[in-house]
Each structure stands twice: as structure tokens, then as C-alpha cells.
Amino acid sequence: MANIKEVASLAGVSVATVSRYFSAPEKVSKKNTDKVMKAIEQLNYKPNLLARNFTQSRSYSILVLAPLGNPFLLDVIQGIQEIARIKGYTVLLVDALESKDEESKCYGMLETRLVEGIIDFKVQKRLDKKNGTRIDNIVTLCDYVENNPSPVVTVDDVKAAEKLVDYLVSLGHRHIGCLTGLDFIHATVHRKLGYQNALQKAGIPLSDKLIIKGDFSVTSGLNAAKEFINMQPRPTAIFSMSDKMAIGIIQGLKAEGLRIPEDISVVGFDDIEFAKYCEPPLTTIRQPAKELGSSAMKLLCNLIDGKYEPESVLRPYFLPTDLIVRGSTAAVKSS
Amino acid sequence: MANIKEVASLAGVSVATVSRYFSAPEKVSKKNTDKVMKAIEQLNYKPNLLARNFTQSRSYSILVLAPLGNPFLLDVIQGIQEIARIKGYTVLLVDALESKDEESKCYGMLETRLVEGIIDFKVQKRLDKKNGTRIDNIVTLCDYVENNPSPVVTVDDVKAAEKLVDYLVSLGHRHIGCLTGLDFIHATVHRKLGYQNALQKAGIPLSDKLIIKGDFSVTSGLNAAKEFINMQPRPTAIFSMSDKMAIGIIQGLKAEGLRIPEDISVVGFDDIEFAKYCEPPLTTIRQPAKELGSSAMKLLCNLIDGKYEPESVLRPYFLPTDLIVRGSTAAVKSS
DNA sequence: TGTAAATTTGTAATCGATTACAAATTTGAT
DNA sequence: ATCAAATTTGTAATCGATTACAAATTTACA
Structure with missing residues (x-):
């Protein structure tokens, strides 16, 4: 599998130029753009994103901890995916019914840099670890408690x-x-x-x-x-x-x-x-299943980007619900 | 965030020893094990898995391309997850109803090293690219065609x-x-x-x-x-x-x-x-939803580990089905 | 044409781990 | 106590990208 150095040498430019071809193409002259393009084509080069993620110290991934088995979740997850795609994140999915052990392993993925954020379908009790404060980049979805340690998107x-x-x-x-x-x-x-x-x-x-x-x-x-x-x-x-x-x-x-x-x-x-x-x-x-998902994901993106004052998002973000009247209800029989 | 070098220096050992503490603890003396443990504890060190994945050139992730919206899939995905957890993989999930463009991006994740394998709920037509052969580390699940380009797990x-x-x-x-x-x-x-x-x-x-x-x-x-x-x-x-x-x-x-x-x-x-x-x-x-998922995942793991002769797995792997008779069928009315 | 400014390019350091190899240490047998 | 073998440890190269900075080139204008 060809790497950036080989592309650079085949194209007769430096690795920096090849790198810039991807990250800032407007900064590469037409002549070199052509040369790089040809070399990439010829070697069928694909950048090694493991390397890129490592240097940038970003995984471009987020984790969703959801109790699968609830059909309502499919729509929520679709909402999450939609925003994730737009923002360039991939979504890892873990069934939340796993053991506590499994769960803390998932939370560990934040610290080991494997994921940049977590959407969890239940409130974490033990979020406040050593330092006693909330953990960043976690959104609680469809669950809520007073003094929630992380931002919340749910219905009332x-x-x-x-x-x-x-x-x-x-x-x-x-x-x-x-x-x-x-x-x-x-x-x-x-x-x-x-x-x-x-x-x-x-x-x-x-x-x-x-x-x-x-x-x-x-x-x-x-x-x-x-x-x-x-x-x-x-x-x-x-x-x-x-x-x-x-x-x-x-x-x-x-x-x-x-x-x-x-x-x-x-x-x-x-x-x-x-x-x-x-x-x-x-x-x-x-x-509003899909909106719950997309709102949570948007919120998470903003958290990751550091756009918020932490305190400002600890108030729950309630989405509206509708009463849907169908045939399973009727006036009580007069007895 | 502490890195391995800081741990090593605090513990008074080399980075190699710290690395071995994780990868081959039996090769570290009791004395040094203690020192390393303490340093890790003190610095609250978590290994940077982006770095590890990069050096090992492994992502320990697989991708599932599934048409969400089919409730039948939840069980299949649980089956996949179960094996993935045992084997140490995390599962990325993408809704397969996306555009062709999106789809090829997903397949690109194999080449960019972001995932080590793919489970796809539909047969890919264009798997045979330049070199005209099947692409490795792809399993088709619940779909099948004569001369399938990739191994298949499905029902007959x-x-x-x-x-x-x-x-x-x-x-x-x-x-x-x-x-x-x-x-x-x-x-x-x-x-x-x-x-x-x-x-x-x-x-x-x-x-x-x-x-x-x-x-x-x-x-x-x-x-x-x-x-x-x-x-x-x-x-x-x-x-x-x-x-x-x-x-x-x-x-x-x-x-x-x-x-x-x-x-x-x-x-x-x-x-x-x-x-x-x-x-x-x-x-x-x-x-057999869960079994379909777990079988596909096991197969994929073996493909990734290179345990198979490519040809040996191109014959579809059929799981058995059951006829479930309930109340929606009856003998035809004699007219 | 000459010179300053703007653009483009390359060199080399860097990220944080793993690991081959050599060196140091410990163990064990005589 | 000696020496060989086994175990443990450290040094330094390596993975493949990004990017700061300096150098080279091009452009613009007097």
C-alpha cells in the first residue's frame, strides 16, 4: 500500500505538498496539483487515516450507547446519523444492556481518544470521578435527572x-x-x-x-x-x-x-x-424520535467544538410531544 | 494528558517497559510492574489508542452497512455485537439507505484503514475494481447472488x-x-x-x-x-x-x-x-436473526485473521429457517 | 528592470505508541 | 565462585501523516 512519501517522490514534490493537496488544495499550484493527482492515480494511493487521526489527535468518531431492542431507537439513531454524516463523524454503536464492566469500557474510549463524544440513553451516576466535575463531551438522550452531570436532550x-x-x-x-x-x-x-x-x-x-x-x-x-x-x-x-x-x-x-x-x-x-x-x-x-437524535448530535458537536460554556447546557433541552388519539381509548362506560 | 514517556520517567523505567506492562505483563519484573502501576495511577494515564492503532496499523473496528428501519435487523446486529465484543472489535453502524456516494465512502474506509472489515446487507455489484478480484474482508449478510464476489451468510x-x-x-x-x-x-x-x-x-x-x-x-x-x-x-x-x-x-x-x-x-x-x-x-x-449476525461476524473475523483460503468461503453459508404457523392462514373455503 | 509583497514549496520536527536488537541483569548448575 | 543460559531492560528506529518555519518562486507595481 503506497504511502505519502512514495506519492511525493513519484510526483517529484515534497510530502508537504501532497499533504496540502488534501488539506488545502487551494495552496497548491496548478502544475503540482496535476503531478500529485497523477501520482495518486497511478499508485492508487489512499491516505492512511489511522496516521492522520493520530497526528491530529482526533478520531472523528462518536459513540452511541443505546438499549437496542427498542424500535423507537431506530429513528433516533437515524437522526444521529444524519447529523454525524454532515459533520464528518462516524458512529459507533454499542448495546447498552451490557454489563457495567462493558459500560465503563465504553466511557474509557473517551480517555483513550477512540471517540470524541458519547451519546448515552441513560444518565450516568458515576460521571463525577476524581475531580468531582462533569465529564466533557457526553450528551444524555431521552433520560434526565435533577442536577444532571451532562447536557440532556429529551422530552418532558x-x-x-x-x-x-x-x-x-x-x-x-x-x-x-x-x-x-x-x-x-x-x-x-x-x-x-x-x-x-x-x-x-x-x-x-x-x-x-x-x-x-x-x-x-x-x-x-x-x-x-x-x-x-x-x-x-x-x-x-x-x-x-x-x-x-x-x-x-x-x-x-x-x-x-x-x-x-x-x-x-x-x-x-x-x-x-x-x-x-x-x-x-x-x-x-x-x-419526536429523529429530532431527538439530531438535536443530541448537534449538541454533542458543539460540545466537542467547545462552543459552549459548560454551565449553559446543563439545563435540559426539552423537545415537544404530541398526544396521538387512536382507537384504544374510549369514554368510560356509565355503570 | 499524560503520555507513555511521562509515565516511564516518573516510574524510573524506559518507555519499552511501560509498553510491555500493557502488551506482555509477564515479561516485566515484579519490581518494575509495581513502579509502573504506581506511576500510571498517579498520572491517571490512559494509553492513546489512536497512537497504538497507528503503530499497529489496526483499527480494531468493523463496519456494518444495514438498512435500518427493518426491526428484524436489531437482533442481527445484536448477534454481530456479541461476537465483536468477544473478539475485541468495535462496530460502526451506517444506514445503508444512503446515497451511492455515501456507500462508496464506506467501502473506502477499508482502504484508509479505518475499518478492518465490512458486513453489508446487500451484494455489491462493483466489488471487482481494478484487479478484477474480490475484495477482502467483506461479508454479505442476508443477501446472495450466484458468483457472489464476497463470502455470504444468509438463509436459503x-x-x-x-x-x-x-x-x-x-x-x-x-x-x-x-x-x-x-x-x-x-x-x-x-x-x-x-x-x-x-x-x-x-x-x-x-x-x-x-x-x-x-x-x-x-x-x-x-x-x-x-x-x-x-x-x-x-x-x-x-x-x-x-x-x-x-x-x-x-x-x-x-x-x-x-x-x-x-x-x-x-x-x-x-x-x-x-x-x-x-x-x-x-x-x-x-x-435465525441473532445467529445470522454472529455467524457473519465470526466469518469476518476469520477473514481478517487470514484463516481461510479465499475460494473456500465463496460458497454461501445457509442458516436454517422455520415455518411458523399462526392464525393468519386457514384452509381455503370450499366454494 | 528592480524590488517588495504574495504565493508556493520543502525541510525537518512532531505526535505516542510499538518493537527489533543489544545490553544488562538475574538465575542456575557445576 | 564461575560461566552459560535465561530473563529483563533500555536505546533508538519506525509507523505515515501534519505543520511550523524558512526558503524559493512568482506576481505586482513603480
Whole structure:
């Protein structure tokens, strides 16, 4: 494989000229440009980017730590990719469900220079290491906590959940079940808060008996369905913290002969592609997936470029959500 | 950020010793190991992997070119990741639906040393460049063509489709519609072949009128549904080349008041997670997604390590598929 | 044409590791 | 205690680019 020196010698110029041919072609005379071009062509030369990255001390790569298995993520990742491409970054992807060990290895890639930034789908607790401050060039996506150690792009889960449950309340529901997500994800906490806010506003007493712990999987929805059915009194509506679980719930309820939405209304969260192809189509909260991804990536690029005062970006950057009303919800039966 | 020289000088040893501390710790005396450890600790030293990669002329990265948007891919990618982690590679992911330009840039990453191998979800036509031979360290996944220029891991789409349509025939169907995928994907060609084989075996005349062109999206399924309904004679069963399209078809048929499977049977291909949560649950072909990913990655690792004779791996590596019978198929109505 | 300014070019240092080879040290056997 | 073998260590070259700086060349204008 030819290197820059060979190109230079074949072209009869110095290596600096060849290097400039790539980095600042306007500074190379027409005559030499031609010579260099020919030599490159003849030797089929491709610059060794490992060498370039090394000298520039840049990897032009960023890392995305995402819990694959969530179909909602595909769109988010596409949003990330879109900006990455424009800005000249390549995207490394790691499944975030790996071990803690694996995770810290990923964070280590910042220090070993393999990546210039990280987009993580969950808040890191232990970001503050030795020096007690936030670590640079990390953006938290779709998760958020008070005093977040890194900049955040997400939706306002509290408001979104509140909006959704407000809607159920407006349909006359007063016994509203809740299926939560993984509890180390802060979105779970926030959506629960929104759920409770809505109930309180409506003067409905809160009850932990109406809340079941889920894990965002279809299966946990299926299992929860049975529990909801056996509740006394049985809820007339169920708020599921993800569409996937809502689909499981609907399956489980139908298996027991219940009709949706006539007997029980079910709502999800995310608006994944299949939400509208459910039977019945799912009432849910739409998150602007692609925008979440692209906004996070833009933010990360600015962090890498040092365009921000660190403090100025620690306030969460909330994107708007939409309530999508479909067929899985109906007014409560007057009993 | 401390470098190896500073560590060496603080520890009172040579850089070679520090380097060996990482690469061959058994060759460093206990005394020096301690000294180096302390110096590393004290300086919070992390080796600059950009430098290491450069000197070793290795990136320890591989690229996956995948059409995101296919939920089936998530599992495949997890399979890839699993092996990648074990073998010490990181995975770059690029959405394969990008422009040709983007695509060749990705292939260029092999020559610029940024990645050591590529897993591509489609066969490359122009792999044979100047030297007319196959390009090393590329594995084609889930796509296949005669005289493939690179090693292939996939399922036998012909056999799988044939198995599926055999099943429809066994239910008494003789008018079987077909919704194809993108026609530059060879799997489309092969599945069509399997479809035709099954019909021929059963002595059913082939007719292009029963075949509609799709693009693997739900929408194309929705659109096709209307066309199938208006066919004369109307098919009693439809073979869709992906689950997503099948879901669209089912939606479209139901919207027109048809019952599945009583009026029309529908089958898909892939067995994505939502196939079993459809209404009715989808009869389909299960592809071993995770195994496809892990097998491809293992193969790629061996290619990178030069363990194979090039010719020995150009025969496609077929993984087995299963026919999954669910509720979307039924015996044809005796008319 | 002469000279200053602007442009283009080349030399050589540099990035931070790895590693071949030689030198130094330790170990082990007699 | 001696010497050979084995182990450990250090010196310095190397990977392939970028880039500061100086030198050479070209351009512009009086």
C-alpha cells in the first residue's frame, strides 16, 4: 500500500505538498496539483487515516450507547446519523444492556481518544470521578435527572404523561392503572410523576395498588394484563409507559375476553411504527424520535467544538410531544 | 494528558517497559510492574489508542452497512455485537439507505484503514475494481447472488419461500398472490423463485398478474391490499416477502371488510417481534436473526485473521429457517 | 528592470505508541 | 565462585501523516 512519501517522490514534490493537496488544495499550484493527482492515480494511493487521526489527535468518531431492542431507537439513531454524516463523524454503536464492566469500557474510549463524544440513553451516576466535575463531551438522550452531570436532550416526560392521563380523565376514567418501565431509567420516575399529577388535579386519590412494575418489554405487558384484570376495583383504563408493553397488555386483555376500548382503555408511550397497526390502534404520546437524535448530535458537536460554556447546557433541552388519539381509548362506560 | 514517556520517567523505567506492562505483563519484573502501576495511577494515564492503532496499523473496528428501519435487523446486529465484543472489535453502524456516494465512502474506509472489515446487507455489484478480484474482508449478510464476489451468510430464500407457499398450497389455495420486496435485493428474486417453484410443483399455472411490487414497507403493503382485492379472480392467499408488508396488507384488507384468514390467508417473512402480536398473529418464516449476525461476524473475523483460503468461503453459508404457523392462514373455503 | 509583497514549496520536527536488537541483569548448575 | 543460559531492560528506529518555519518562486507595481 503506497504511502505519502512514495506519492511525493513519484510526483517529484515534497510530502508537504501532497499533504496540502488534501488539506488545502487551494495552496497548491496548478502544475503540482496535476503531478500529485497523477501520482495518486497511478499508485492508487489512499491516505492512511489511522496516521492522520493520530497526528491530529482526533478520531472523528462518536459513540452511541443505546438499549437496542427498542424500535423507537431506530429513528433516533437515524437522526444521529444524519447529523454525524454532515459533520464528518462516524458512529459507533454499542448495546447498552451490557454489563457495567462493558459500560465503563465504553466511557474509557473517551480517555483513550477512540471517540470524541458519547451519546448515552441513560444518565450516568458515576460521571463525577476524581475531580468531582462533569465529564466533557457526553450528551444524555431521552433520560434526565435533577442536577444532571451532562447536557440532556429529551422530552418532558412529566408533562407528556400528565397530558396523556389528563386525556383519560377527560374520558371519565377514575380507576387508571399504570405499568411502569425499568426503575433505574429516570423517564420511568418522571412519567409516574406525570400520572400522579394528573390524578391529583382531578381529585382522584392515588393508590400504589394500581401501579405494576414493568421493564418495557412486550412480555411484561402480557403478564401485567392478568394482574390488572384481577384488581379490585378493576381499572377502566391503563397507562403503559411504552408502546411495546401496551401491545402486550392489549394481547393479554383480549386473551381474557376483554374488549379494547369498550371494557378497558389502554394508552402507550413512544408512538413506535406499529402503534398504528395494532388492533385497536394505540392512543399514545409521540416522541419526536429523529429530532431527538439530531438535536443530541448537534449538541454533542458543539460540545466537542467547545462552543459552549459548560454551565449553559446543563439545563435540559426539552423537545415537544404530541398526544396521538387512536382507537384504544374510549369514554368510560356509565355503570 | 499524560503520555507513555511521562509515565516511564516518573516510574524510573524506559518507555519499552511501560509498553510491555500493557502488551506482555509477564515479561516485566515484579519490581518494575509495581513502579509502573504506581506511576500510571498517579498520572491517571490512559494509553492513546489512536497512537497504538497507528503503530499497529489496526483499527480494531468493523463496519456494518444495514438498512435500518427493518426491526428484524436489531437482533442481527445484536448477534454481530456479541461476537465483536468477544473478539475485541468495535462496530460502526451506517444506514445503508444512503446515497451511492455515501456507500462508496464506506467501502473506502477499508482502504484508509479505518475499518478492518465490512458486513453489508446487500451484494455489491462493483466489488471487482481494478484487479478484477474480490475484495477482502467483506461479508454479505442476508443477501446472495450466484458468483457472489464476497463470502455470504444468509438463509436459503428459495427453499424458505417454497416451504411457505407449499404450506399455502397444502391448505388448498390455488390463487396465491405475491407482494415482492425491493428488486435490487437478491432475496426478492430468490423468494419469488421459491414461490414459483411451489406453484409449479402443484401444477398451478404461473401468472404475473398475481405479483405486485413492494418495497418492504408497511405502506406498500397497505397499497397492495387494494390491488389484491380487485384482482380477477381474487387470490385466496397472499405471500408477502416481509412481515412489515404483511401487516400492511392485513390492515388494508380489514379496512375493506375482509376477514383474515377466513376470506384471505396472509403470510409474511422474517418473524419480527410484532408478527405474533398482530391480529391475527402472522404465519411466517423465522430467520435465525441473532445467529445470522454472529455467524457473519465470526466469518469476518476469520477473514481478517487470514484463516481461510479465499475460494473456500465463496460458497454461501445457509442458516436454517422455520415455518411458523399462526392464525393468519386457514384452509381455503370450499366454494 | 528592480524590488517588495504574495504565493508556493520543502525541510525537518512532531505526535505516542510499538518493537527489533543489544545490553544488562538475574538465575542456575557445576 | 564461575560461566552459560535465561530473563529483563533500555536505546533508538519506525509507523505515515501534519505543520511550523524558512526558503524559493512568482506576481505586482513603480
